[in-house]
Amino acid sequence: MVLPLTLEKMKEAHTLLTEYFYELRPVVHGYANRTLHINLDNNEISEKPVTMEMKKLFTGGRGFGLKLLWDAVTPETKWDDPENELIIANGPICGTTGYAGSGKATVVTLSPLTLNVVDSNVGGYFAPFLKFSGFDAVEIQGKAVEDVVIFIDGDTGKITIETAPLESVDSHLLGKHLTRMYADDEKGQRGVSVMSAGDAAEHIRFAIINATWYDVRRKEVRLKQAGRGGTGRVFRDKKIKGIVVRYSKTGGDSNGPFDIDLIRKAGVRFNREMSELDDKQNQMKKVGTANIVEIMDHFDLLPTHNFRYGNHRDTHKIDSSVWKEKFTQGMPDGCWLGCTMSCTHGVDDFPLKTGPYANDKVLVDGPEYENAAGLGANIGNFDPQKVLELNFYCDTYGVDSISFANAVAFAMEAYEEGIITKEDTGGLELNFGNGAAAIELLHQMGRGEGFGVVVGQGVMHMKKIFAEEYGGDPAFLHDIGMEIKGMEISEYGTKESLAQQGGFGLATKGPQHDEAWLIFMDQVQNLLPSFEDKAEALHYFPMWRTWFSLHGLCKLPWNDVTPEDNGDTTEPAKVEEHVENYTWVHEGVTGIRVSANDLLLQSERVYNFQKVFSIRMGRVGRRHDYPPYRAMGPVTVVEYESRAELYDSQLVDILGLKPENLSIEEKMAKLREYRESQYELLLDAVYKRRGWDMNSIPTVAKLKELGMDLPEVVEVVEEARKA
Numbered sequence: 001m002v003l004p005l006t007l008e009k010m011k012e013a014h015t016l017l018t019e020y021f022y023e024l025r026p027v028v029h030g031y032a033n034r035t036l037h038i039n040l041d042n043n044e045i046s047e048k049p050v051t052m053e054m055k056k057l058f059t060g061g062r063g064f065g066l067k068l069l070w071d072a073v074t075p076e077t078k079w080d081d082p083e084n085e086l087i088i089a090n091g092p093i094c095g096t097t098g099y100a101g102s103g104k105a106t107v108v109t110l111s112p113l114t115l116n117v118v119d120s121n122v123g124g125y126f127a128p129f130l131k132f133s134g135f136d137a138v139e140i141q142g143k144a145v146e147d148v149v150i151f152i153d154g155d156t157g158k159i160t161i162e163t164a165p166l167e168s169v170d171s172h173l174l175g176k177h178l179t180r181m182y183a184d185d186e187k188g189q190r191g192v193s194v195m196s197a198g199d200a201a202e203h204i205r206f207a208i209i210n211a212t213w214y215d216v217r218r219k220e221v222r223l224k225q226a227g228r229g230g231t232g233r234v235f236r237d238k239k240i241k242g243i244v245v246r247y248s249k250t251g252g253d254s255n256g257p258f259d260i261d262l263i264r265k266a267g268v269r270f271n272r273e274m275s276e277l278d279d280k281q282n283q284m285k286k287v288g289t290a291n292i293v294e295i296m297d298h299f300d301l302l303p304t305h306n307f308r309y310g311n312h313r314d315t316h317k318i319d320s321s322v323w324k325e326k327f328t329q330g331m332p333d334g335c336w337l338g339c340t341m342s343c344t345h346g347v348d349d350f351p352l353k354t355g356p357y358a359n360d361k362v363l364v365d366g367p368e369y370e371n372a373a374g375l376g377a378n379i380g381n382f383d384p385q386k387v388l389e390l391n392f393y394c395d396t397y398g399v400d401s402i403s404f405a406n407a408v409a410f411a412m413e414a415y416e417e418g419i420i421t422k423e424d425t426g427g428l429e430l431n432f433g434n435g436a437a438a439i440e441l442l443h444q445m446g447r448g449e450g451f452g453v454v455v456g457q458g459v460m461h462m463k464k465i466f467a468e469e470y471g472g473d474p475a476f477l478h479d480i481g482m483e484i485k486g487m488e489i490s491e492y493g494t495k496e497s498l499a500q501q502g503g504f505g506l507a508t509k510g511p512q513h514d515e516a517w518l519i520f521m522d523q524v525q526n527l528l529p530s531f532e533d534k535a536e537a538l539h540y541f542p543m544w545r546t547w548f549s550l551h552g553l554c555k556l557p558w559n560d561v562t563p564e565d566n567g568d569t570t571e572p573a574k575v576e577e578h579v580e581n582y583t584w585v586h587e588g589v590t591g592i593r594v595s596a597n598d599l600l601l602q603s604e605r606v607y608n609f610q611k612v613f614s615i616r617m618g619r620v621g622r623r624h625d626y627p628p629y630r631a632m633g634p635v636t637v638v639e640y641e642s643r644a645e646l647y648d649s650q651l652v653d654i655l656g657l658k659p660e661n662l663s664i665e666e667k668m669a670k671l672r673e674y675r676e677s678q679y680e681l682l683l684d685a686v687y688k689r690r691g692w693d694m695n696s697i698p699t700v701a702k703l704k705e706l707g708m709d710l711p712e713v714v715e716v717v718e719e720a721r722k723a
Contacts, residue, residue, distance in 0.1 A: 005166055007177060007180055007181050009166065010164075010166045010167050010177060010181065011181055013163075013164075013165050013166045014149070014162040014163055014164055014165075015162060015163040016160060016161075016162050017043045017148065017160075017161045017162060017163065018043040018044075018045065018160070018161050019158060019159065019160045019161075020045035020158070020159040020160075021157055021158055021159075022047060022134060022157050022158075022159065023134075023157060024134060024154070024157040025134060026256055027095070027131060027132060027254065027255055027256035028256045029092070029256055029257070029258050029589060029590045029591050030060075030091075030092030030093060030094075030095075030255055030256065030257070030589040030590050031050060031055065031060070031092055031136055031256075032050075032131050032132075032134050032135050032136045033049065033050045033136070034047050034048060034049055034050055034134065034135060034136065035047070035048045035050060035064070035068065035089075035135055035136055035137040035138065035139065036048075036134075036135040036137070036138040036139070036152070036159070037138075037139050037141070038138065038139070038140045038141070038150060038159075038161070039140075039141045039142045040140065040141070040142035040143055040144040040148065040161070040238055040239070040240075041082055041141070041142030041143065042142070043161050045159055045161075047135075050064075050136055054067065056707075057605055057609075057707065057708065057710075058550075058605070058606060058609070059091070059092070059550040059551070059602045059605075059606065060089065060090065060091035060092045060094075060136060060550055060551060060552065061089050061090060061091030061094070061104075061105075061106045061549050061550045061551055061552050062089065062091075062106040062108065062119050062121075062546070062549040062550055062606060062610075063550050063602075063605075063606040063609070064087075064089045064091075064136060064137045065087040065088075065089040065106055065107070065108030065119065065137060066108055066117065066119070066606065066609060066610055066613060067609075068085065068087050068089075068108075068137060068139045069085050069087055069108050069109065069110070069117065069139075069613075070609075070613055070616075070712075072084075072085045072139065072141060073085070073110065073617075075616055075617060075618065077110060077617075078110070078115075079109070079110040079111055079112040079115065079230075079233075079234060079237075080112065080234075080237050082141065082142045082143050083141060083142075084109060084110045084141075084234065085108075085109065085139045085140060085141045086107065086109050086139070086140045086231070086234050086235060086238060086240075087107065087108045087109065087137055087138070087139045087140070088105050088106075088107050088126070088127070088130065088137065088138050088195070088243075089105065089106050089108065089127075089136060089137035089138075090104075090105055090106075090127040090128065090130055090131045090136060090137070090552045091104070091106070091127075091136075091549070091550055091551040091552030091553070092551055092552070092586075092589055092590055093255075093551040093552055093553055093585055093586065093589050094127050094128055094131060094255075094551065094552020094553070095127070095128035095131050095132060095250075095254060095255040095552070096255050096257070096263060096338075096585065096589060097250075097251075097252050097254075097255075097336075097337045097338035098252065098260065098263040098264050098266075098267040098338060098585075098588075099263055099266055099267045099270065099338070099557075099581070099585050100267070100270055100271070100274070100334075100338065100339045100340050100341045100554075100557040101336070101339055101341060101553055101554030101555075101556060101557040102128075102336060102338070102339070102552065102553055102554075103123055103124065103125065103127055103128055103335060103336025103337070103339070103552070103554070104121050104122065104123055104127055104336075104548070104549070104552045104553055104554050105121065105122050105123075105124075105126055105127030105130070105211065105226070105552065106119050106120070106121050106122075106549045106552075107119065107120050107121075107122060107209060107226040107231045109229075109231055109234045110234070110617070111229040111230045111231075111234075111486070111487075111509075112205045112230040112233045112234065112237075113205040113206050113229055113230035113233075113403070113458050113460075113486050113487060114229055114230075114460075114485050114486035114487050114509065114510050115486060115617075115618075116485070116486070116509075116614050116617045116618070116619050117509070117610065117613050117614055117617055118228065118229030118230070118231070118487075118509045118510070119229075119509055119549065119610075120208075120209075120226040120227060120228040120229050120231050121226065121514065121548075121549055121554075122209065122210075122211045122224050122225060122226035122227075123211065123213075123224035123335040123336065123344070123554060124193055124211035124212055124213045124222075124223070124224040124335055124336075125193040125211075125212070125213040125214075125335075125336065125337075126193040126194075126195055126211040126212070126243075126245055127211075127552055128247075128250070128254075128255075128336065128337075128552075129154060129191070129192075129193050129245040129246070129247040129250075130152065130245050131255070132154055132247045132249075132250060132254050132255075133152050133153070133154025133245055133246075133247050134154060134157070135152075138152070138243075140238060140240070140243075142238070143237065143238045143239060144161075144238060144239035144240065145239070146163055146165065146239060147163065147164050147165060147239050147240075147241040148161050148162060148163055148164060148239060148240060148241060149161075149162050149163075149164040149167075149178065149240075149241055149242045149243070149244060150240065150242075150243045150244070151182060151244045151245075151246070152243070152244065152245045152246070153182075153245075153246050154245065154246060154247035155191075155246055155247065155248050155249070164241045164242065167241060167242075169196075169197075169198055169199050169201075169202075169236075169241065170198040170199055170396040170397060170398075170446075171196045171197065171198045171210040171223055171395060171396045171397075171398060172221075172223065172362065172363075172392075172395070172396040173396075174194070174196045174198075174241065174242055175194045175196055175210065175212040175221045175223060175242075176221045178192075178194045178196075178242050178244050179192045179193075179194055179212060179214060179221050179244075182244050182246055183246070184248075188246075188248055189214040189221075190214045190216055190248075191246055191247055191248035191249075191250070192212075192214065192244060192245070192246050193211060193212050193213060193244070193245050194210075194211070194212045194221075194242050194243070194244050195209050195210065195211050195212075195235075195242065195243040195244075196209070196210050196212075196235075196241070196242045196243075196398075197209050197210065197232035197233075197235045197236050197398035198210075198232075198395075198396050198397035198398035198399070198446065199397050199398070199446045199447070199448075200397035200398050200399050200442075200445040200446045200448075200456065201232035201233055201235060201236040201397070201398035201399075202233075202236045202448060203445055203446075203448035203453050203456060204230075204233065204399065204445050204453065204456030204457065204458075205230050205233055205456065205457050205458045205461065206229075206230050206233075206399065206400040206403035206404065206407070206456065206458050206488070207230055207231070207232030207233040207235070207236065207398045207399060207400070208225045208226055208227045208231065208232045208394075208395075208398050208399065208400050209225070209226040209231045209232045209235050209398070210223040210224070210225055210226075210395060210398065211223070211224050211225075211226065212224075213335055213336075217331055217332070218328075218331070218346075218348065218363065220363050222335075222344070222346065222363065222365055223365050223395050223396075224335050224344070224365070225395065225400075227400045227401065227402065228400060228402070228403075228487060228509070228510070228512050229400075229487060229509060229510065230400075232398040236398075250337065255589060257588055257589050258587070258588060258589060258590060258591030259587065259588045259591070260588065261588070262584050262585075262587055262588030263584070263585050263588035263589065265584055265588075266581040266582075266584040266585050266588070267338075267585075269577075269581060270340070270557060270578070270581055271340045273561050273562075273563060273564075274340045274341060274561055275340075276564075277561055277562075277563075277564060278341075278561045281560075281561050281562065282560050282561060283320075283324075284341050284342070284343040284556070284560055284561060285333075285341070285342045285343065286324055286327070286329060286345075287320045287323055287324045287327065287345065288327075288333075288343035288344065288345045288368060288369075289343065289368045289369040289370075289556070289560075290320050290323045290345075290366075290367055290368060290369050290372050291320045291369075292320075292369050293315065293318060293319045293320055293369060293372050293373060293376075294315060294316070294319040294320060296310075296369075296373065296492065296493075297310075297311045297312065297315040297319070297377075298311070299523070299524055300493065300496070300643075301492055301493045301519060301523075302315060302373055302377050302491075302493065303373060303374070303377060303378045303409075303482075303491050303492065303493050304377045304378060304380070304493075305377075305378070305379075305380055305409065305412075305413070305432045306378065306406075306409035306410055306412065306413045306432075306480060306482065306630075307378065307409070307482050307489075307493055307630050307631070308413075308630070308636070308638070308639050308642070309493075309639070309642055310493040310495070312377055312380075312382070314382035315377060315382070317382040317383070317384060318372050318376040318377070318382055318384055318387055322384050323345070323367060323372065323384075326347045326384070326388075327345040327346065327347060328345070328346065328347070328348050333345050333346070339554075339557075341554075341556055341557050341560070341561070343556060343560075344365065345365075345366070346363050346364055346365045346366070347363070347364040347366075347388060348363055349361045349362075349363075350362055350363070350364045350388055350392065352389060352392065353385070353389060354389060354439050354440075354443065355393060355439075355443050355446070356443075356446075357396075362392055364388050364391055364392045364395075365391075365395060366391045366395075367387055367388065367391045369491070370401060370402050370490065370491050371387065371390075371391045371394075371401045372387060373405075373491035374401055374402055374404070374405025374406065374491045375387045375390040375391060375394075375401060375404075375405050375438075378405045378406065378409045378491060379405060379408050379409050379412060379432065379433075379435070379438050380412070380431075380432030380433035380434075381433060381434075381435035381438060382433075383435050386435035386436070386438075386439060387435075389439055390404075390435070390438060390439060390442060393439070393442050393443070393446070394442065397442065397445060397446040399442065399445060399456075400488075402488055402490060402491060403458055403459075403487070403488040404442065404455075405488075405491065406459055406482045406483065406488035406489065407455045407456070407457075407458055407459055407462065407488065408430075408438050408441060408455060409432075409482070410459050410462060410480065410481055410482065411425075411430055411441075411451075411454075411455050411462065412430045412431060412432050412434075413432075413480055414430075414466055414470075414472065414477070415429075415430035415431065416430075416431060416432065417476075419466055419470055419471070419472040419477075420466065420470050420472075424451070424470060425451045426450050426451045428440060428441070428451060440452070441455050458483065458486065458488065459481045459482060459483040459488055460481070460483050460486040462481070463477045463478060463481045476635070478628060478629075479628055479629040479630055479635045480628065480630050480635055481628055482628060482630060482631065483510075483511075483628070484504055484505055484507070484510055484511045484626070484627050484628070485507075485509070485510040485511070485619065485624055486510060487509065487510025487511055487512065488510075488511075489504055489511040489627070489631065490504070490511060490512055490513040492513065492517075492519055494519065494627070494631045494632070495630075495631070495632060495633055495634070496523050496646075497518065497519045497522045497523040498522065498534060498678055498679065498682055499518040499519075499521070499522035499528050499534040499537055499538065499682075500516075500517070500518050500519040500522060500523070501627050501631055501632055501679060501682075502516075502534065502538050502679070502682050502683070502686060503515065503516030503517065503518050503519075503538060503541075503542070504516075504627055504631065505625045505626055505627045505631075505679075505683075506538060506542075506625050506683075506686060507542070508607070508610050508611050508614055509610075509614075511627070514545055514548075514549075514555060515542045515545055515546070516537075516538060516541050516542045516545065517541070517545075518534075518537050518538070518541060521537060521573050522534065522537075527573070531681055531682055531684075531685040532685060532689075534682060534685065534686075535682070535685035535686045535688065535689040536689060538686045538689070539686070539689045539690055540574070540600070541573075542607065543600045543603040543604050543607060544574075544579075544599075544600060544603065546603035546606060546607050547582075547599050547600070547602060547603040550602055550603060550606060551586070557578070558575055558578050558579075558582075559573075559575045559578070562575050562578070563575070563577045563578075576596075579596050579599075580596075582599065583595065583596060583598075583599065586599065601706070604706055605706045605707065605708050608698050608702065608703065608706060608708055609708055609713065611692075611698055612698060612703075612713050612716050612717060615697065615716055615717070615720050616716045620695075620697070620720050620723060621695050621696060621697075622683065622694065622695050622696045624696070625683060625696055626679070627679075629672065629676075632672075632675045632676065632679060633668075633671055633672055633675045634647065634668060634671070637664050637665070637668075640664055640667065640668050640671075641664070647667065647671055648667070650671065651667060651670060651671065654674065655670060655674060657670060683696075690702075691705070693721065695721075697717060697720050697721055698717060699717075700714055700717055700718070703717065
């Protein structure tokens, strides 16, 4: 009889590789004023000061991460080289308990998925605890020889690196084990946060990192995800099993605010709106981001069958009413202290039916909109049980649910088109709607075997495999492969929104909705009629949304509940009262009085730096800013026919053609020529507004204007323009 492992036995099996003691110091006006460097090649631990110039130019969060990574790598560095760093940074407002959504970290690294620099944000308690423990960022370089746990103890001022041979890798177990192992007692679990990735992170390119927090009401360890770009693969490639941070003394002044009353002033105003308006606006407290499933379906925007279509007759089976009933209601669901938005919902005691944890009852964190849309409609799966099963295993195995959904949908379309067969898939029938097959692919990713590993390479890499090994037409595969710059597109159909096509195509790290979400402004509300209007929106909103990642903030409190009179303001989409709140919070934390334009300038500096960084790493030129044609228009006859009335009317009204005189193929060709030409004009307008040249390279004049004309940055730009 094999006895189960206990926490004591797991801990006893740890071997201490190194320990480092540091001085505990209070956070001052939002900054710990130092960063932590760990080299796993030799287990060296050191500290770096945060300079005033670093704060001025890079602000914090994503900016600090990008700067630290820039200094660590060369243009030749690959994602799996030891010198690639995994950087986790917080930001000056991060850790504030007086304003909602202030608990985010940003993870920065070179991506195995996009093969370039990537950033991904994550909630939970890790970011605030890291700062309160003494560090504005941690950068991890090198590779351990065997699995290790890094423990940052902000209670005692000690950091250790320990081998960890026995703990399970999967995040729902590891998060629980390490939380209990490093907490003094049950109450102390609230002061511990763990970062981890699961079994699949060792085999696929779009692996995630999970960050935990302890839910004191459920008495459960819960997970939030740094989901985009393959950060979890880097995590496991470095043989990190877990990063644990402990800080048990969090209070309202832990972030060292300059004027806590100013923060409270903003918080009271926002909290009143949540109390009075949320239930009749988006019901974030009851259903979270899943509230928009049926809205997307209504406006023909819900990605269905690999983005072929925008709605489906069975959407009601996975819409917000379904999740509202399954979520535990009446329980605070904030993923950081003081967040009254409370949108992080979960399904308690969910009975798993498949995989290594079959018959277990687990807590499923979600689904959020992206999971419901991707794991549901986009693969044709309208079974909520299977959506939740996929949701859970994506999280615990360490799999990005957006990339997984798009990669599976791409494989399903290739299967239905005859490009791949049952022989290629190992016997799986990858038809749209086969949720069981999707679940099996996910388990294969966890085991590191079968066709699931091929799908786990992501759409960009699958396009090459399907063309070279299975004889697929490269042009067709490119048209239907829903990725840009190597990253799978967020779950929104964009065929009728030119601005949203640009929002995805122009995003530096890849097409993630946290940079630019303009689809309602453009398509539904028709607020962006001209190219100049679209270009202005594609300047303002990416800059504004970048700002959240500099400061350690969640974007949802900005616009997922709005003031009652917001519709009467000059530009409702900007939610100007909430922008004013952020100027108060910024001043209240840092002591620096700012305008809305000052906040945008912080972002514009870092945004352009990240663009130059991507150029430095080899992504040069306009050619990288195009979406696949399916994001712009119909690739196949069935797609055209599904919206034939709309497309025919556009041929008449816009191009002056007579559709009755044309075959469907001719109609499609005419429509494609027009839409692609419109996208070219959009790129021209956006480059001009951003101060870039027509090859998508920031000008030296723009860098000087921003104060980002550092010699090493200017050198990259000048070399790129010569090429």
